[in-house]
Amino acid sequence: MVYFILKRMFQSVFVMLAVAFLAFSLFRFVGDPITQMTGVETSVADQERLREELGLNDPFVYQFARFTGDMLKGDFGFSYRTRQPVADMISSRIPATLELGVVALIISLLVGVPAGVYTALKPRGVLTQAILMTTLVGVSIPTFVIGIMLIFIFGVQLGWLPTFGRGGTVQIGGWESSLFMIDGWRALLLPAITLGVYQLTLTMRLVRAEMMEVMRTDYIRFAMARGVPMRRLHYKHALANTMVPVITIIGLQFGGVIAFSIVTESVFQWPGMGLLFLESIRFVDIPVMGVYLVVIAFFFVLVNLIVDLLYVAIDPRLRIKDVS
Amino acid sequence: MLTIKDLSVKFPSRFGDITAIEDVDMVIKPGEIHGLVGESGAGKSTVGAAVIGLLQSPGYVANGTLTLGDTDLRTLTPDQAHVMRGDRISMIFQDPQTSLNPLMTIEDQLIETIQAHSDVSVSAARKRAVDLLEEIGIKNAAQRIKAYPHQFSGGMRQRVVIALAVSTDPELIIADEPTTALDVAVQSQVLDLIQRLAKERQIAFMLITHDIGVIAQVADRVTVMRKGRVMETGGTAQVLGTPKHPYTQALMDAVPPLDRKIDRFQVPEADEASRDDGDLAENWLLEGQQHDLTGLSLQNLTVRFAGPRTSLFRKPPHYVALDDVTLNIKPGSIMGLVGESGSGKSTLAKAITGLVTPNAGTMTLGDTALPFGKSRSRHHPSRQLVQMVFQDPYSSLNSRHRIGDILTEPLRFYGFVKDATERENLARSMLALVGMQPDAITKYPHQFSGGQRQRIAVARALLARPRFLICDEPTSALDVSIQAEILNLLKDLQSKFGLTILFISHNLAVVRQMADETAVLRHGKIEEIGETDAVYTAPTAAYTKSLLELTPVMPTSWQA
Known part of the structure; x- marks a missing residue:
């Protein structure tokens, strides 16, 4: 068990190093950092001096080691655009994106899992067909169109919910949260739904497929033959076995939700990391882009590690070794 | 008492209803073990499923009456039927590996079953569960009950399954191939248990199986089914001893006896393709015998696998799959290899074919040493001389290739025949030689039955012009009558072409019919x-003796 976790963490280190390398290459080789930092009036001598000071003439390996070392110390460099430390910029944006992602995930699970179970148990029901049709439409429409449609209906036509920004937020430590104000929740709802729709459909279809598979297994048929009450059979026996593969995909997708919240954030002008990334692209703010890459990769690695641990928690076969 | 009258089950399809079983009559008294025997597709399991009300959708009971005691099972609502399941009728499935929920402890599964049918507290249910496990032969049940299914061995798991089925004191238990997935030693324990439960608790058992030996050993009465219909029914001794129906007789003839060797199984000769069609292939095989009869000798062969890693600093423990095996297979003979699951039979086959790398020992084919595992080059002559016939013909043939492609592959691959038409003619002729229609060449594997596929697999192996054939459980996925045909075929081919065969099986009776040693x-x-x-009549090892004793057999007097 401990060995398993250590092995996973060891692998994660390599993933992070690979991503750091990409981020570094981006910083170092996409254009010349010196020309981007300095204006036309800087003399060539000054440029050369700057180059020497920043260590850009050092061998490649040195530079990469220094870059990684700085990252580990929490020194992420400075933004070209705002001249602020990148660490501060990113960390001030993380809460917004994380809250959006988590709420979107929760919505997708709260709706997706029960809907998946229902559609699996009543595969020929009218409601099942309706749900399947609707969700198919849901995934077929691009995210930004869904966002704009929601804004149009609930924001503009009905005027129930705000159409942009985070609404009221509360500062808790360094964390700016919108989860403690009615106003914040109102602002959060539309973007979270927009972001969660795809995940919801995926969860539902996956739960449905897995559940139908599980319902055909011998242990479910045996439980039927023993007269185990239906409710218990569906939720205790079948659903638990369904969740093992579902968790993997949901975990992988959650990393994706965080990463691809860019579109949703830009539609709703949600001040998260995605929006920051878009702004950075517009101004070729390479240090911010590089760090964004590393942070997102870190989330992926973290979520995967959590998924692996969840596996162990759910499945006794991984937890308890054979005694015989 | 279960009474079935005129039962028929249909499955609606686009082209009208398909009748799965028809006019089935059966009576099972309390405490009686009623064997239901037949080959695959006979509808045995459908009878069981209809009784317990778990027919695979969209199947339905079209006609007949099903009564348990005074209850008419057909008039029950789905809810009533579900309450009755477990309470009055229960079921045991074939594979104990898959019939328990892997995520719940044995305790949870037992308690929920007991509580579903009687209004008792958790602690009372637990007490009953522990007592039941003790009764069923699980020692230290109070602690073992906390375990998950994967912590039990196959035989213990089947005991747990039986405990679950018995936990609610049902009147009838439907046992669908309850011992098919088990080794003989465990099988005999489970059968003893079933007999004891029938006697002590007066539970009626419907014992569904394809194994006539099992029926002969434990069943009081037996019903023989074929293609959804009852052929014959009566007391076990009467039906198996003096069969009235020709089908029962044919079935009995196909069962390999354990106590003697018969030269050929009596099988109804189907209108096979004319033997002349096979001449081309026969001559081709005979002319290709530049190599003489080829024996195989294994000296001190040892194979070890790394076990699961338990610690970061210690090396994982070894699992010894083959321990110092020395085996000498004489040229042109058949060597039988028997053993229970996990004994290393298949590992031996894999070591010979170079799929597993042994840790020590030597292997000699004919008079050349066989390199181990990956060090054997892809063009090593043994890759052609040693061929293999696998257990499951459903997965050993590529389902996307035509039979023609499958059969001509070795001809092309080993460079035997350059011309494409010639290759195809040879493949056709080979099909005739193994007793199939030559026009099968244009079809796909799924268009054939299991027995036909196994014939194709044999044809494929022969087209490599092998001198040494490894048959790894070649008939254990097949019905007895098909098994008899395949065994006849293998014997014919062996004597005709002087093949040396390593015949691997867990079935002692089959090996007796085939092997010289x-x-x-x-x-x-x-x-x-x-x-x-000698091994069968005067075994020296205690283990061989116990294997022979535990294998279910029919009294000799029953056999022709």
């Missing part, structure tokens, strides 16, 4: 080796 393998070690007759 027999080796008994256990935990990777050879327990006994010798002339087949």
Whole structure:
């Protein structure tokens, strides 16, 4: 068990190093950092001096080691655009994106899992067909169109919910949260739904497929033959076995939700990391882009590690070794 | 008492209803074990499913009456039927590996079953569960009950399954192939248990199986089914001893006896393709015998696998699959290799074919040493001389290739025949030689039955012009009558072409019919080796004796 976790963490280190390398290459080789930092009036001598000071003439390996070392110390460099430390910029944006992602995930699970179970148990029901049709439409429409449609209906036509920004937020430590104000929740709802729709459909279809598979297994048929009450059979026996593969995909997708919240954030002008990334692209703010890459990769690695641990928690076969 | 009258079950399809079983009558009294025997597709399991009300959708009971005691099972609402399941009728499935929920402890599964049918507290239910496990033969049940299914061995798991089925004191238990997935030693324990439960608790058992030996050993009465209909029914001794129906007789003829060797099984000769069609292939095989009869000798062969890693700093423990195995297969003879699951039979086959790398020992084919595992080059002559026939013909043939492609592949691959038409003619002729229609060449594997596919697999192996054939459980996925045909075929081919065969099986009776010499393998070690007759009539190893004793057999007087 401990060995398993250590092995996973060891692998994660390599993933992070690979991503750091990409981020570094981006910083170092996409254009010349010196020309981007300095204006036309800087003399060539000054440029050369700057180059020497920043260590850009050092061998490649040195530079990469220094870059990684700085990252580990929490020194992420400075933004070209705002001249602020990148660490501060990113960390001030993380809460917004994380809250959006988590709420979107929760919505997708709260709706997706029960809907998946229902559609699996009543595969020929009218409601099942309706749900399947609707969700198919849901995934077929691009995210930004869904966002704009929601804004149009609930924001503009009905005027129930705000159409942009985070609404009221509360500062808790360094964390700016919108989860403690009615106003914040109102602002959060539309973007979270927009972001969660795809995940919801995926969860539902996956739960449905897995559940139908599980319902055909011998242990479910045996439980039927023993007269185990239906409710218990569906939720205790079948659903638990369904969740093992579902968790993997949901975990992988959650990393994706965080990463691809860019579109949703830009539609709703949600001040998260995605929006920051878009702004950075517009101004070729390479240090911010590089760090964004590393942070997102870190989330992926973290979520995967959590998924692996969840596996162990759910499945006794991984937890308890054979005694015989 | 279960009474079935005129039962018929239909499955609606686009082209009208398909009748799965028709006019089935059966009576099972309390405490009686009623065997239901037949080959695959006979509708045995459908009878069981209809009784317990778990027919696979969209199947339905079209006609007949099903009564348990005074209850008419057909008039029950789905809810009533579900309450009755477990309470009055329960079921045991074939594979104990898959019939328990892997995520719940044995305790949870037992308690929920007991509580579903009687209004007792958790602690009372637990007490009953522990008592039941003790009764069923699980020692230290109070602690073992906390375990998950994967912590039990196969036989113990089947005991747990039986405990679950019995936990609510049902009147009838439908046992669908309850011992098919088990080794003989465990099988005999489970059968004893079933007999004891029938006697002590007066539970009626419907014992569904394809194994006539099992029926002969435990069943009081037996019903023989074929293609959804009852052929014959009556007391076990009467039906199996003096069968009235020709089908029962044919079935009995196909069962390999354990106590003697018969030269050929009596099988109804189907209108096979004319033997002349096979001449081309026969001559081609005979002319290709530049190599003489080829024996195989294994000296001190040892294979170890790394076990699961338990610690960061210690090396994972070894699992010894083959332990110092020495085996000498004489040229042109058949060596039988028997053993229970996990004894290393298949590992031996894999080591010979170079799929597993042994850790020590030598292998000699004919008079050349066989390189181990990956060090054997892809063009090493043994890759052609040694061929293999696998257990499951459903997965050993590529389902996307035509039979023609499958059969001509070795001809092309080993460069035997350059011309495409010639290759195809040879493949056709080979099909005739193994008893199939030559026009099968344009079809796909799924268009054939299991027995036909196994014939194709044999044809494929022969087209490589092998001198040494490894048959790894070649008939254990097949019905007895098909098994008899395949065994006949293998015998014919062996004597015709002078093949040397390593015949691997867990079925002692089958090996007796095939092998000149027999080796008994256990935990990777050879327990006994010798002339087949000697091993079977006067076994020296205690393990061989117990294997022979535990194998269910029919009284000799029942056999023709």
